[in-house]
Amino acid sequence: MNAKKIFGAAACGLLITGLPLTVWAGDQGVSGSDAIFTANNTWMLVATFLVFLMHLGFASLEAGMTRAKNTVNILYKNTAIIAIGLLTYAVVGFNLMYPESFSLGSWFGFAGFGVGTSPEDLKILEDGVGVYTYWTDFIFQAMFAATAATIVSGAVAERIKLPSFLIFTALYVAFIYPWLGSWQWGGGWLDEMGFYDFAGSTLVHSVGGWAALAGVIVLGPRLGKYIGGKIRPIPGHNMPLATIGVFLLWLGWFGFNGGSVLSADPAMVSFVFVTTALAAAAGVISAMFTSWTVTKKPDLTMALNGALAGLVGITAGADAVSVGAAVIIGLIAGILVVFSILILDRLKLDDPVGAISVHLTCGIWGTLAVGIFAAEYSVMIQLLGVVSYGVVAFVAALAIFYAIKSTIGLRVDEEEERLGLDITEHGMEAYAGFEMNTK
Numbered sequence: 001m002n003a004k005k006i007f008g009a010a011a012c013g014l015l016i017t018g019l020p021l022t023v024w025a026g027d028q029g030v031s032g033s034d035a036i037f038t039a040n041n042t043w044m045l046v047a048t049f050l051v052f053l054m055h056l057g058f059a060s061l062e063a064g065m066t067r068a069k070n071t072v073n074i075l076y077k078n079t080a081i082i083a084i085g086l087l088t089y090a091v092v093g094f095n096l097m098y099p100e101s102f103s104l105g106s107w108f109g110f111a112g113f114g115v116g117t118s119p120e121d122l123k124i125l126e127d128g129v130g131v132y133t134y135w136t137d138f139i140f141q142a143m144f145a146a147t148a149a150t151i152v153s154g155a156v157a158e159r160i161k162l163p164s165f166l167i168f169t170a171l172y173v174a175f176i177y178p179w180l181g182s183w184q185w186g187g188g189w190l191d192e193m194g195f196y197d198f199a200g201s202t203l204v205h206s207v208g209g210w211a212a213l214a215g216v217i218v219l220g221p222r223l224g225k226y227i228g229g230k231i232r233p234i235p236g237h238n239m240p241l242a243t244i245g246v247f248l249l250w251l252g253w254f255g256f257n258g259g260s261v262l263s264a265d266p267a268m269v270s271f272v273f274v275t276t277a278l279a280a281a282a283g284v285i286s287a288m289f290t291s292w293t294v295t296k297k298p299d300l301t302m303a304l305n306g307a308l309a310g311l312v313g314i315t316a317g318a319d320a321v322s323v324g325a326a327v328i329i330g331l332i333a334g335i336l337v338v339f340s341i342l343i344l345d346r347l348k349l350d351d352p353v354g355a356i357s358v359h360l361t362c363g364i365w366g367t368l369a370v371g372i373f374a375a376e377y378s379v380m381i382q383l384l385g386v387v388s389y390g391v392v393a394f395v396a397a398l399a400i401f402y403a404i405k406s407t408i409g410l411r412v413d414e415e416e417e418r419l420g421l422d423i424t425e426h427g428m429e430a431y432a433g434f435e436m437n438t439k
Contacts (some may be wrong), residue, residue, distance in 0.1 A: 016257045020262025036264075037122075039141040039147045041132040043264035044140055050255025051143040055082045055150065057252055061245030062154045063430075065236035065301065070158045071430035077153050077162070081169055085146025088174035090115050093145055094138055097178035105191035131263055140259060144204055151208030152397075154353035156215040156244075159222050159417050160213060162425050164404045168397075171415045172211055176396045179390055180207055192318075194384040195395075196377050201316030201366035202389050208389055209360025211397035213350070218401040219349030219410060223417050231345050236351070239300055246304045250280055255309045272318045275326035276311065282330030283310020283337070290338040294371035300336055301354070308358045309337035314364035317374055327372035333362045364390075 059078035063071045091113060099109025115138050123131040149169040155166065182201050183190040197203050224232055236242055257276045261268045287306020291299045313333030314326050321329065340357035351357070367386050371379030404410050411417075416424040423429065 020230035026212035034039060037131070039264045043269070044132045044136045044259055044262070047259025048136070048140045048143055050252045051140070051259065052082075052149045052252075053414060054249050054252030054256065055146065057245045057248030057250075058147075058150045058154070059245070060241050061304075062157060062353055063240040064242030064245060065154070065238070067234065067420070068155050068237040068431055068434075069422055069429075071237075071422060072426045072428055073162065073421035074153070074157055075430070076426065077165060080166055081146045081149050081173075084166070084169050085149065085173050086142050088170060089145040089178070090138075090140040092174050093178035094141060095177070097141065097181040097426060098180060100414065102182075106187075106192060107183070108179065109186070109188070109348050109404045110367035113215075122247075124261035127296065136199060143254075144200065145173055145177060147200075147204050149173050151205065151355050151359045152212045152215055153416055154355040156219055157352045157353045158421065159219055160215070161412055162410060162421070164408060164410050167404055167408075168215075171400050173395060176208055176211075176393065177204075180393060183356065183388070184385070190385050193280070193384070194378060196370050196382070197316045197367060197385070198319050198321065198370075199257045199315045201312060201314075201363045202386060205359040206363035206367070206386070206389055207314065209356055209358075209363055209394045212356050213349070213360060214394055214397035215401055216349050218350055218398065218405060221348055223414060226348050227349045232314050236301070236352075242301070242304060246307055247250065250311065251306055252350070253280070255313075257315060261319065262348055268319060275314055275318045275321065277325060279330030279333070280307045280310040282327045283307055283313065283334035285335030286331040286437035287338050288336050294338065302341070304342070305337050305354045305358050306334040309333040309362040312359055312362040313369065316363075316366040318372035320370060320374040320377070322373070325369075329366060329369045329373070333365055336361050336365055 015021045042422055054389060055078060058073055063074045064077065066074060095111035095113070096109075096113055099111045101111075102109035116134055122133060123137055143163055146169075152172070153165070153167070182188045184195055184203060185191070196298075213253075224233060225234060226232065254273055257272050258269050261272055263269075283306040284303055285306070287309065288298065288303045291297075291302035309328030310333050313329045317329070318326070337354065340361040341351075341354045344351060344356060347355070352371055364386050368379060368382050371377045371382035412421065412424065
């Protein structure tokens with residue numbers, strides 16, 4: 001047996017049995033703790049690239065659910081978002097989210113600019129076994145950072161100025177998202193009170209959803225969406241692309257939730273995979289049934305959003321609720337997302353991709369569900385967290401959007417919107433040679 005096989009067998013044996021094994025490859029000893037460390041670190045990096053893949057999913061879904069004349073603009077925004085997210089998280093976000101020490105009553109802390117420089121820094125378990133490197137910790141968390149802005153991108157699509165959106169993204173991802181994240185994941189005041197959000201139903205999805213709601217309110221609806229008191233549907237141009245996007249997101253979610261175990265513990269990672277998958281499947285079924293009953297037609301977009309609704313809903317408690325509870329959470333999320341989309345339309349809040357309903361409505365539900373289905377957590381504490389995040393995230397996003405609107409402007413003019421942002425802002429088309437519908 002060669003050294004790689006010996007090392008792999010040791011890692012598997014340790015993870016399955018928990019025994020303090022030591023294996024030898026030639027003259028080099030490989031301790032059991034080293035094997036666990038390598039397995040943990042490798043899984044965390046695999047989870048990292050799965051979360052990275054989610055950004056392709058968001059881009060595909062958003063592009064497919066909107067009109068062809070805005071496709072380049074949407075793809076451009078999604079390309080910029082991940083770059084802005086990674087860089088701002090490196091400069092300020094990581095140390096704002098994980099400050100090590102707090103001031104102002106565990107509300108705020110900052111460990112300084114930039115990331116560390118010592119590759120030897122390890123996260124350590126209580127038993128002294130290394131979990132993963134400092135760099136793995138940073139890059140995994142950084143992949144989450146841009147997601148909040150990606151949620152906003154879908155909700156404000158087809159009418160926001162590109163520079164204005166990029167400025168909003170930089171400010172929100174650099175300062176608001178990591179600061180709010182420190183309240184729980186960074187060991188801040190909500191963590192001390194017992195608030196729990198395993199992988200981000202509130203910390204990522206609702207924080208992005210509140211910003212999306214603020215953007216939609218400040219921007220107003222797309223031209224022609226609401227005429228004479230009636231709702232005029234504006235269908236997306238590419239349902240195959242939207243469907244691909246959802247399946248990419250579902251795949252990436254195994255890293256999003258599975259990686260949030262923060263180790264390669266085979267029992268917990270596999271359990272989280274199961275609760276994640278079943279909640280998503282339940283969301284699809286209930287959204288299909290609900291939308292078919294209400295609208296009298298089987299709506300693919302509702303089924304797709306049902307999958308995402310279930311995924312967002314289970315994200316807060318994927319490690320803490322039972323398998324049966326995960327199915328119930330997904331079923332309720334699928335129902336909620338359908339009615340939320342319909343109600344927001346009635347309120348003339350124009351969200352082209354249903355981002356607010358998926359990420360905010362179902363993020364709130366998933367966070368409260370932890371208190372309902374997991375005995376060790378309090379519904380009231382979960383509610384306190386939901387309200388606290390909602391007030392600060394919404395007000396902060398509203399302030400940023402209004403500041404941008406009053407300075408450089410937020411919305412493109414009517415002619416630009418009619419012609420499409422691809423031509424007016426980028427001078428190119430996603431489907432060159434094909435006639436675009438500019439109505």
